[in-house]
Amino acid sequence: MAQVLEEKAVCPHCGQKLNKWSTPTFNFADGLGWCSTFLYICFNDECTFFKNSWKHMSDTYGQEMGYRFMLHPDSGEASSLPCGSKYAMKGDIIDEIKEAQEKADLEARKKAFQALTDYYISKDVDSLLKVLMDEEGFGSVRVKAAEHLGEIGELRAAEPLSNYRCVNEVIQKKIAESVQKIHKKNFTMECPYCAEIIKIRAKICKHCGKELTA
Numbered sequence: 001m002a003q004v005l006e007e008k009a010v011c012p013h014c015g016q017k018l019n020k021w022s023t024p025t026f027n028f029a030d031g032l033g034w035c036s037t038f039l040y041i042c043f044n045d046e047c048t049f050f051k052n053s054w055k056h057m058s059d060t061y062g063q064e065m066g067y068r069f070m071l072h073p074d075s076g077e078a079s080s081l082p083c084g085s086k087y088a089m090k091g092d093i094i095d096e097i098k099e100a101q102e103k104a105d106l107e108a109r110k111k112a113f114q115a116l117t118d119y120y121i122s123k124d125v126d127s128l129l130k131v132l133m134d135e136e137g138f139g140s141v142r143v144k145a146a147e148h149l150g151e152i153g154e155l156r157a158a159e160p161l162s163n164y165r166c167v168n169e170v171i172q173k174k175i176a177e178s179v180q181k182i183h184k185k186n187f188t189m190e191c192p193y194c195a196e197i198i199k200i201r202a203k204i205c206k207h208c209g210k211e212l213t214a
């Protein structure tokens with residue numbers, strides 16, 4: 001008896017893949033508990049084990065109940081789980097698709113953050129801009145990209161940042177902060193008339209020719 005791998009958790013009676021079922025916090029029956037956060041259960045209503053148990057309990061004891069096939073994930077021990085109806089306990093099936101999706105998301109986010117750190121260290125402004133403007137990307141990653149652009153402070157990032165409009169307010173706010181940071185670092189500003197980038201000390205805008213009052 002050994003640990004059962006998820007892909008090997010198959011019902012021997014019907015061949016269906018077993019579902020992970022979260023165990024109740026209380027112990028029932030033997031009082032020992034299952035010492036596991038989940039069990040593998042066959043939730044196939046057409047499973048011969050389930051159907052026969054139902055018939056057996058009804059014929060022998062006149063009871064309306066049955067058993068589902070159960071496999072302990074740690075020991076590989078096969079057993080049965082009593083249930084009062086077809087629908088009993090199905091609410092505790094761990095949604096594996098959701099679980100897998102969450103795991104994949106977590107992994108992708110981790111990778112994206114790692115890439116960001118690399119871009120930051122190598123001052124890769126273009127890649128950071130690309131990450132920031134990727135609307136399919138993770139919000140938290142995009143905010144961080146905007147922040148990094150402000151920290152790096154390269155003037156050439158100011159214009160694309162200023163021109164970019166994001167519906168996400170958190171990202172938009174971070175962009176505005178970073179634009180300010182970049183201008184501060186470079187002693188620059190946006191001309192109030194034409195929005196081109198000029199020196200803070202300029203008296204006349206070199207782009208639109210307007211006089212700037214200090």
Ligand SMILES: [Zn+2]
Nearest residue numbers: 011014042047
């Ligand atoms: Zn089965």
Ligand SMILES: [Zn+2]
Nearest residue numbers: 191194205208
């Ligand atoms: Zn101007």
